[in-house]
Amino acid sequence: MAAPESEHPTLSQPTELSGGDYDPANPPDRLRVLVALGPSTYFFANGRPHGVEFAMLSELEKYLNRTRPKGRAPLRIQYVPVDAGALLPKLRDGEGDLAAGLIPVIAGAGHLAEFTVPYLNERWCLVQNRSKPPLTKVEDLGERAVTIPAASYGRRVMAGELASVKVVEPPLGTSTEQLFAQIQRGGDTATVASDYVLGLWSQRYPALKSQSCAAASVPVAWAVAPEHPQLLSVLNRFIASTGGKLASKAAGDTRRFLPKDARADAPDEMSSTDKLGFFAPMLQLVAAANNLDWLLLAAIGQRETKLQPMTRKGGGPTGLMQVNPNTARKMGVSNPHDTEQNVTAAARYLTYLRRLFSDRGITPTDQLYFMIASYNAGEGRVQQLRKKAKAQGLDPNVWRGNVEEVARRTVGQHLLDYVSSVNRYYLAYQAADRSADKREASKPAR
The missing domain is CATH 3.40.190.10 (Periplasmic binding protein-like II)
Structure with a gap:
């Protein structure tokens, strides 16, 4: 990502608990959930998250949004997949607001966390x-x-x-x-x-x-940090509202997606396609906060780093989205080396670019081309190319065959290849997403 040539507005960060408690009158924009990465609890199939805990937490997200104050963006759950044995220690260290992983409430666990009412009683x-x-x-x-x-x-x-x-x-x-x-x-x-x-x-x-x-039998529940008693109360009300069917419904929703080899690969073992699945919840969360298509973020991340975060602390582009630290600061992000903040900076920059290229004469397709080109070359350079195109009798509002030709002669083929590559990934992701939706819709009702 090129550094911007102009000052950008600082956008508000999504609100989270951050050491406070859940206030139903002013709820946070997201909850951080530590979830056990495993072939039953939380895994990826066809690039999408599944698992009994994912299914139950998805119901929780719907429940919380039904009572959300009008005018507020929907609350999103941010999934943080970890090994089951790390759930309670990481919760205690403040890395999540609650922990989910078919956790039995057994002697000795109470000093690490508070537990919800059970959603299962298990043998x-x-x-x-x-x-x-x-x-x-x-x-x-x-x-x-x-x-x-x-x-x-x-x-x-x-x-x-x-x-x-x-x-x-x-x-x-x-x-x-x-x-x-x-x-x-x-x-x-x-x-x-x-x-x-x-x-x-x-x-x-x-x-x-x-x-x-x-x-x-042993009760199975979610764990909550002790400093969140109101969140605990909200979770208890939700579990009670499901009439004891939360876990059984989750099993039914999950069974047909269970991984064939009973594996839930760790992130460093995943292919690029699987990495899209691993990062999907975070990309979706950040994209929703910025009114963007998360698949566009995925396409740029694939082109920039093949979805493999590259941390560079010497001042140059860094992270999953190869964000320039100067751009990140102007987007209100303090640590572009952190993956989520890196994606947030990229999303905010793309939102800024979308507003910049929102002239009435620019179609949505050309707006997208200009956004992608600016992400690589900087918006100042792309605006210069548009001025040159107009001076040469070309249409400054059209990329293909117009501004694109000026870019080929003055910037070089690499910018055109970048735009084409990101667009190709984006179209492929969109096609895969549509195919997955069609497959899901064609399945007979159970």
């Missing part, structure tokens, strides 16, 4: 292939080990029952759901899982059977 059980001899109690495993991922809540929920048997950890990064796949194929693998998660995957893995469950 944890041993899980093995139904062809194996039945287990009436854990000790019936004999010399067989129970394989439990280090981050699994089942290890703590069933600590008493597991004390008399051998417990082993699978390779780092293996999920309970991947163990399900191993059990489906046969062998001696046994693990521990909740009835809810097992039920979610039961159609995919029909050979699984739960046996020898913990004596007592």
Whole structure:
């Protein structure tokens, strides 16, 4: 992104809790939710987020917007995917307003967070292939080990029952759901899982059977930082309003999207297409705050960095969107090296450019071309090109075949290639988005 040649207005930042509490009379513009990245809770399919926690939180977002004061932009949830084991520590450190990840409320957790009323009351059980001899109690495993991922809540929920048997950890990064796949194929693998998660995957893995469950059920809830008691009250009212069907509806909404390999890749393992999915919630949030199409932000990010944040602290363009720090400051953004602030600066600059090229004689298509060209070369340079086009008898309000030709002769082919490349990505993303919508609409109602 080129530095702007003129002073830009400073736009207001989206409001968030930022250490305060949720005020229903003046609610924030967004909530930061730490969500467990996993093949049941929060994952990406076809570039879009899914998962039971995503489904439940989407319902929460709708609920909060139904009572939002008139004239306010809709509240958006900002999803912050993290490992399940990091949910409560990161919540305690102020990195989110609430944490979601099928969290059981067990002894010792209360010093880290407050918990909502439960949206589930769950049993944890041993899980093995139904062809194996039945287990009436854990000790019936004999010399067989129970394989439990280090981050699994089942290890703590069933600590008493597991004390008399051998417990082993699978390779780092293996999920309970991947163990399900191993059990489906046969062998001696046994693990521990909740009835809810097992039920979610039961159609995919029909050979699984739960046996020898913990004596007592355990409440499952969302966690909230202690300094947000009003937010806790709002969440409790929402959960109560769902009539006990929140989790079951989420399972129904999620089941058909479950990843085929039971994986939810970490960001550094994703392809460029998957990275679009990973960044989609943030891009959508920032775009909505600036009345932009998030797919345009995605297209520019793909062209600038292939959606791989490139941090440079020497003064040059930086971050996912390659924002010039000087431009970021003029857009009211103090830290362009932070990914979200970087995207915010880019979105605000594009909003400014859209206003700049909003003359009555400029079509929406040409407005977009001028915005993209200015993002790369600076709006002052593009305005100069328009003046030269007019002086040469060309139409200054039309990019193709007019201002474009002046740019080719005076700036060079690289600017034309940039505009063409971003436009190509943008059209491809739009086509993919339309295809996904058509596929969704064509599915029979359940």
